[in-house]
Amino acid sequence: MAMWIQAQQLQGEALHQMQALYGQHFPIEVRHYLAQWIESQLWDSVELDNPAEEAKAKRLLDNLVAELQRKAQLQGGEDGFLLKIKLGHYASQLKSTYDRCPLELVRCIKHILHSEQRLVQEATNASCGTGGQAMDTLSQRHQQINQAFEELRLATQETENELRKLQHSQEYFIIQYQENLRIQAQLSSLSSLPPAERTQRETTLQSKRATVEAWLTREASTLQKYRLDLSEQHQKTLGLLRKQQTLILDEELIQWKRRQQLAGNGGPHEGGLDVLQSWCEKLADLIWQNRQQIRRCEHLTQQLPLPGPMEELLSKLNSDITDIISALVTSTFIIEKQPPQVLKTQTKFAATVRLLVGGKLNVHMNPPQVKAIIVSEQQAKALLKNESTHSESSGEILNNNCVMEYHQATGTLSAHFRNMSLKRIKRSDRRGAESVTEEKFTVLFESQFSVGGNELVFHVKTLSLPVVVIVHGSQDNNATATVLWDNAFAEPGRVPFIVPDKVLWPQLCEALDMKYKAEMHSGRGLSEDNLVFLAQKAFTSSSNNPEDYHNMTISWAQFNRESLPGRNFTFWQWFDGVVELMKKHLKPHWNDGAILGFVNKQQAQDMLMSKPNGTFLLRFSDSEIGGITIAWVAENPNKPGERLVWNLLPYTTKDFSIRSLADRISDLNHLLFLYPDRPKDEVFAKYYTPPLSKAVDGYVKPQIKQVVPEFTTPNPEPSGGTPTFMDQTASPSVSHPNNFGVYPPMSDAMLDADGDFDLEDTMDVARHVEELLRRPMANQWSSQQS
Template sequence: MSQAIHHGKTEQSNKTQASERSTMAMWIQAQQLQGEASHQMQALYGQHFPIEVRHYLAQWIETQLWDSVELDNPAEEAKAKRLLDNLVAELQRRAQLQGGEDGFLLKIKLGHCANQLKSTYDRCPLELVRCIKHILHSEQRLVQEATNASSEAGGQAMDSLSQRHQQINQAFEELRLATQETENELRKLQHSQEYFIIQYQENLRIQAQLSNLSSLPPAERTQRETTLQSKRATVEAWLTREATTLQKYRLDLSEQHQKTLGLLRKQQTLILDEELIQWKRRQQLAGNGGPHEGGLDVLQSWCEKLADLIWQNRQQIRRCEHLTQQLPLPGPMEELLSKLNSDITDIISALVTSTFIIEKQPPQVKAVIVSEQQAKALLKNESTHSESSGEILNNNCVMEYHQATGTLSAHFRNMSLKRIKRSDRRGAESVTEEKFTVLFESQFSVGGNELVFHVKTLSLPVVVIVHGSQDNNATATVLWDNAFAEPGRVPFIVPEKVLWPQLCEALDMKYKAEMHSGRGLSEDNLVFLAQKAFSSSSNNPEDYSKMTISWAQFNRESLPGRNFTFWQWFDGVVELMKKHLKPHWNDGAILGFVNKQQAQDMLLSKPNGTFLLRFSDSEIGGITIAWVAENPNKSGERLVWNLLPYTTKDFSIRSLADRISDLNHLLYLYPDQPKDEVFAKYYTPPLSKAVDGYVKPQIKQVVPEFTTPNPEPSGATPSFMDQTASPSVTHPNNFSVYPPIDTMLDADGDFDLEDTMDVARHVEELLRRPMANQWSSQQS
């Protein structure tokens, strides 16, 4: 679940700046592909040609003459073999360049790729050329199509995401060139200092020779002394000048490093404080059903590049320190280098600790569970290492290296929460509003224990529940937090109230995710929800655009005249749709968010038998059928009727489509679609004939006030339930399908008996017992 960034070293090129900027152009553009184009690009790679080879050898690959090889000419195999050998050699050379602990994993990976390619294509090198040509041509096509699509969109400038990515990639190129430049300058300084030391030793040798002249005859001593004095003067003058030059070289190099560190900080801030924060925000919204966060591979690539550049610059600074210690010269170099070393260590520490992240958020528990107060203390660097708010079993896991992705990760497979310690709650806060978080910790070193890091990260807030009945309220807490938490907040502060359009966005995201469809909540649906949330009658969306809704209105205070909250009602709708009615919503057959008065206004203008499906106002997770028909008690009067709401329990007995099929007075789905055109594909096939002398019972629903005989095929025998629905057939009282009451429904859809629905359900349950078989025996 957790990820640490793997660091790798890149090759130092000695090409000119102009040629360096022109190479890798295709790979840089390919990495910027979005959506399906990005998936197609990634699908080009695999075991046959690892994407790591394309990435780390991008410049080399794009400068080879792959198109010069004629794939259908066997005589070209020697040329293809040379390209294969050169590719393998380049990979091996790149692997050998990796030094230190930080490059160890990349060295292994590149060496493995070299051996893999050698083994795969050594006997068929033309296949390697064919593979690479296909990859390069496909990348070029995808990039060109993306460019054309952008142009066809009206010549608009590339979107902000692409612009940011281009900005980051350009900054990396600038950093790479700056790092290469300081590397070259450092080598010059090293060579100059080595020559200076040689000349300094020469000066010491001349001084020693002068000291030994006393043993020579006077004439010879004078001559030798004059020569040596002249030579010493020349050398000392050179040393004086060169010492000044060396000081300038060191100061100039120090200034260059300061500039590079400034660029590194800027780039790291852009990646960690903007891109990574936005990724975490997308991850948070994904918890509410938003698009899958994605993009982690791009972030990882950037962080690897950052780590590589930071480490290269740190090693350069360390070499400068070594040179300064080797040849101390007057000046501020020791202080400057010490400051540079401290600054770059801070940069790499920030990178490592910030990129220890959780890729897949846990459902509710993980590793060490801590409370909101403990999380606040952690972020203030107040030690809570020995404290936790519960006991988690199997909370330790070994990190593993994954070659395919270049990542270190840990996957906790069998964790479970054994015990939880709750805090004292305040006011109206319930257990389902109490937030916890999972603390992940790890420790590792780089550079041969040169730097040791203790990294930790917190999961998104979790809510601990003990019964399924608490699920919807806990979900409300998580949804509100995911939707409205601000970056960099104190754990786990969220606003007490938000603008209504903000909540609409969160509800729409949740609804679309549960329906697995692009059909979310329309503007009319959102107006209906606003009317319910604010007890308003306005149909104008603008009336709600500036209104705020509080957490209490969302899921603490019951709706007027009801014993449930706004969220509990909405969540009931979502659960009902998700479990039983998703296809019908995606077909557009369910209007849903319509009140009684709206349904009446809509249906009265339509022919008799027109019906619509709307969510119940009075029951959580209920849906009712409203239809227009003649009043059986008053000729010439048309009324809109509302059937007793169905719930998930009803649909577990008989589906919505079958129930609509049963009711012959329902003819047209609003506005004017014959119901069979909409629902027939969901009808349950007719039952088979009797087996072993037994007749299978069949459940159908009827509404006595609107029952008419079902049309039967010629020669067919009416079923028991069909006969029950017919007013011309009588049966013994003990087999009545519905009790003789007139209060099951009325023109307003209101019910006088609290237990009407329970009676209907009870009868349906009875029908599943052997009663029908008994009746069959009596009639035989």
């Protein structure tokens, strides 16, 4: 309800915009009396493009109607009688309007709530001057645009008034011209009169004719001047329209598209499309009004031809205004929801296109059809250079035709492609070392609109962001690299799909940080120390000074074509492996600050050797994609008095699907403090799996626990003599015992104090325990006769 309270305090233009959100599709009274209920519902959880969500939308509709009916029944007394009738009427109206299309109700309310939030935010920023310099700049720019619209409205109103004066003057001129013709006709008919009478009448008529002709001569000159002045005013208005349109289309819309592209890398969501639509609709309205005025001027000129350049001037004005409206229509045919940029064949995908001026120009009166095809980079270049008018396809997309629908509640005209699928793709010959995951395509959406009753017909096209087509999930990693590089470093207005081969290291850091934050769903991104670690890995450098990397450039080949020294994977493949591991299993721990991650082995050793035994940290493996290891400091079990830093065999996604990180750390009782000095239970206890329940149906459930043999001792049996599953205790100073009960001695070393494990010569502890659990375990488990 807090939002509605703030919305009611809006003033001026903001209040008018808020009021305009409501109407028969959703009465403002419903918003007022159900404010708290409306704001408490999870409208954003409904996916509007997913037909399967219709049942959820239907429940929301039914609940809304029920709330209205309940509210109506609560109204009592004389004052509440009319309100009771009105709310009951609204309940029936909403039920009948949206019962067959409940998703439209959700779309309507989401649009209203988001618009109210924007208006309140803008008003708050304007009144208190907060929100930072960026918000101040944004508000100033919006204010500049709104002021320009007010100037255009006044200029258009002025030319409308002048046009009416011209029309009135011309109509009076024509009447007087007809009067002159009547006088001439009378003079011609005087020959039949007697001479005396004829002379008297002739003198009177000639005097009258002279007066009228003198007036006509003066008025013709005045009309010509009116026409020229009006033409000049229209030229000025068109200049203002063109300037305003350039600002909105070439700056604001381009910036929105850039934000949309960065959103593909995890940047902020590309909001503001409703604001853009309102501006484009104002433009369309003003352009159309001026075009109609110019056409009326043409009609007046044809009705009363006068000597002068008016015909040429009006023809030029008509041509200019048609060019302006053509640019507006073709530029505002945009992709609201992009298709996935990594596109797998034989997989369903969706996209939404929208015409920002569709409602104002009544395009929906003759609903246009939109077609989607996939084209190559070379075909996209040819289309933008107008070298190809025929759109050839580089593949076959199923369900690639869709009719645009007008949503009255939001005033949007859009086409939702919900079930497209790329059946096949035709690839071009690749250059040099380029792989299939570096080849870019784009989805082309095209349609044809008629405006003003087929008076103007526009053929429109728009290209999606570049997509990389894959046929197997194993290609996703490299395809994502191509997309990230393109999204991060593409320049506005580029030739498809040119990107720099090299970029400054800080530019790439910004892109990596954006991606990482988005995947972690947290404000905790990559620190300066993290970025230095990544720079060391990318450039094979040992410098710890961030300044040393500020002017260095990294090439695409270094990013994801050439393997890192001594490894069989690239820089990006390693980084993406980390992101995937964190996203799937370790996100809470990263957001808690429990994972240092970007620390090499030597750094880990230096950090831990100054700490008490049992201190540990978590760092990403250098040798394995998507691996994380535990490094800890302890005494050497075989050499009392000697302290070493140990590194556990790296865990991967497969390991955490068996047992979580928190549970694994809980199992290892020799791990005491998370670096620098936090007790491990303080950090991880909230993530521990609860103890297993007691025996059910006469059976005891086994459990998996991991151990590190060098740091494990068996517990004594509890009183009563019944053996239990061994619990591990921290014993960093005890040497390796000869027998571990259920864990037989292992010939392969489980630990390595000097380097990462050789994956071919070792076995993961969890998998080893899992294998053991399948063997007979005499005297090692508490048992019960079944």
